[in-house]
Amino acid sequence: MAKLIIVGAGGHGRVVLDIVLAQSQWEDIVFVDQNPQLFGQKIKNIPVIGNIEKLPGLKEAGYTDCIIAIGDNQARAQMAEQAKKAGLKFINAIHPSALISVTVRMGVNNVIAAGSIVNTDVQIGSNVIINTGAIVEHDNIIEDNVHISPGARLAGKVQVGRGAHVGIGATVIQNIKIGAEAVIGAGAVVISDVLPRSTVVGVPARQLEKRR
Known part of the structure; x- marks a missing residue:
């Protein structure tokens, strides 16, 4: 069995730990995190051994697999680049209770x-x-670095742009298109396309001032 590094030991990291433990595919797991206050601590008996600079040494020690467990889209993408440079292999953390069609196609480093x-x-x-509990219906296209939050529901043929x-x-x-790096507010009901780098809120969703 392989050894796994979880990058990110915060709340989302603990969720990801629960998922990978349920998958039962790794003989050993460690955390790395950028918060020095966590160094040396254990989370559910899994040690936080240092920051992202530990990755090359961990690979040499046989930790070949990696998952980035950071909720923020931009930070997650940046850490993924660091892990890629270290030569680590990304996994997909998929909870056994998730229902995924056999026709779904996905990349790597997904939760x-x-x-x-x-x-x-x-x-x-x-x-x-x-x-948790999100629904992604038929024929959706979910681009890189996207976060679909708990309980969100996407009807058929929705396209979610990179980093949204x-x-x-x-x-x-x-049939809605959500632009790259757009933000859909909690509880919003989106009935029209969303521009890139914009924020929409409310029922029905309306655009706030577009971010630069």
Whole structure:
């Protein structure tokens, strides 16, 4: 069995730890984190051994597999680049209770959390989080570095652009395009396309001032 590094020992990191323990594919697991206050601590008996600079040495010690467990899209993408430079192999952390169609195609370094549903012919990039209880319906395209928050619901043929964030409990109707790095507020109901780098909130969702 392989050895696994989880990058990120915060709240999302603990969720990812639960997922990989349920997968039962790794003989040993360690955390690395950028917060020095966590160094030397244990989370559910898993040690936090240092920061991202530990990755090359860990690879030499036989820790070949890696998952980035950071909720922030930009930070997750940046850490993935560091892990890639260290020559680590990304895994997908998929909870056994998640329902994923056999026709789904996905990249690597993805987290599919407990109770989520990903239906037929969905395409998922890399560095994506499909969080607890989220529903991604048929023919969605989820690009790299996206976070679909807990309880969010995406109807059929939705396209979510690179780095976008769909907030907790949000609903997106069918055939909608969400632009790159857009933010969908918690509980929003999206009934029209969302521009890149914009934020929409409310029912129905309305755009706030576009971010530069």
